[in-house]
Amino acid sequence: MGKLILVRHGKSFWNIENIFTGWTDIDLAPEGVDEAKIAGKLIRDENIAIDICFSSYLKRAIKTASIILETADITQIDFIKSWKLNERNYGAWQGRNKDEVRKEVGEDPFWDVRRGYSASAPALSTDDKRCPKFDPKYKKLNSADLPLTESLEDTKQRAVQYYFEAIVPELVKGKTVLVSAHGNSIRALMTQILNIPATEISKVEVQTGVLNIYDFDSTMTLKDNYRLKQKRELTI
Template structure:
C-alpha cells in the first residue's frame, strides 16, 4: 500500500479572525502561505515523492496543495478536486465570529455542534445567498446532495465515500497520496482510518499545515501514523 499524507490547509484570513468559514471560499493568510511553504520544503528535503494529490473545491486547500507541490518540485503530478473533501458546511454559522456564537447559544450547544459528532449547526434557508445552490462550482451536484448545515457525521459520510471511491484505489496501486483539505473533513477521515468512536471525536484537533502520514498493510489496516516536522528534518 502507498502512503497517505493528510494536510489541513494553512491558516486562512477567517481562521485568523476566528470566524466560522465552512463552504465560504476564503483564501490563505500570509501565515498560511508560510505554513504551506514549510510543508513543501519538508517533503522535498525528505525526498518524499508524492504521486497524486487531492483537494476540496475550496481555494484555501487548493492553494495549500499547490504551494506544497511547488516547493517539493512536484507541480507536474495529477491533481484531482472534489466537493466531498470540502470543509463541513457550517450552515447559518458561516461568516459569524466563533465567540459571539458561543455567547448566543451557550457553551454546551456550541461545543456539541462544533466538536460533537451528530449535532448539525442551524441550516441555511433556501433563499440565503450563502446557500450552495448559488455557487456555480457546485452546479453539477444533485439538489439532495447540497449540504445546508452538516454535522461531523454527515461530513464524514461524503468524505469517507470519496476516500473509498478515489483515494484508496491509488493507495492500492502503491502510490503516495497527498490530500489537502479542512479541519473537519480531515477529522472525519482520521476518525475513519483510526476507528475513532463518536464520543472521542472532540479530542481530535487537526492543526494547520501539519503533514500527517498514514501507512497501511496489504489489507488496508493501519500500520503506522506520524507527522513530518521540521524537527525530523533537522534530525535527518
C-alpha cells in the same frame, strides 16, 4: 506500500479572525502561505515522491496543495478536486464570530455543535445567498446533494465515502497520495483510519499545515503513522 498524507490547509484570513468558515471560500492568509511552503520543503527534504493529489473545491485547500507541490518541485501529477473533501458546512453560523455565537447560544449547545458528532448549526434558508447552489463551483452537481448545514457525522459520511471510492484504490496500488482538506473533513478521515469511536471524535484536533502521514500495506493494514511539522523560520 501506500502512503497517505493528510494536510489541513494553511491558516486562512477567517481562521485568524476566529470566524466560522465552512463552505465560504476564504483565501489563505500570508501565514497560511508560509505554512504550505514549510510543508512543501519538508516533503522535498524527506524525498517523498507524491504520485497523486486530492483537494476539496475550496481555494484555501487547493492553494495549500499547489504551494506544497510547487515547493517540493513536483509538477507532473494528477490533481483531483472533490466537494466531498470540503469543510463541514456550518449553515447559518458561517461568517459569524465564534465567540459571539458561543455567548449567544450558550457553552453546551455551542460545543455540542462544534465538536459533538450529530448536532448541526441552524440550516441556511434555501434563498440565502450563502447556499452552495448559488456558487458556480457546484453548478454541475445536483442541488439536492448540496448541504444547507452539516453535523460532523454528515461530513464524515461523505468524506469517508470519497476516501473508499477514490483514495483507497490509489493506496492499494502503492501510490503516495496527498490530500489537502479541512479541520473537520480531515478529523473525519483520521477517525476512520485510526478506528476512533464517535464518542472520542471531539478530542481529535487537526493543526493547519501539519503533514499527517499514514503508511499502509497492500491489504490497507496501517503499518505506521506520524506527523511532520517544522516550527522554524522559512528560509526558502
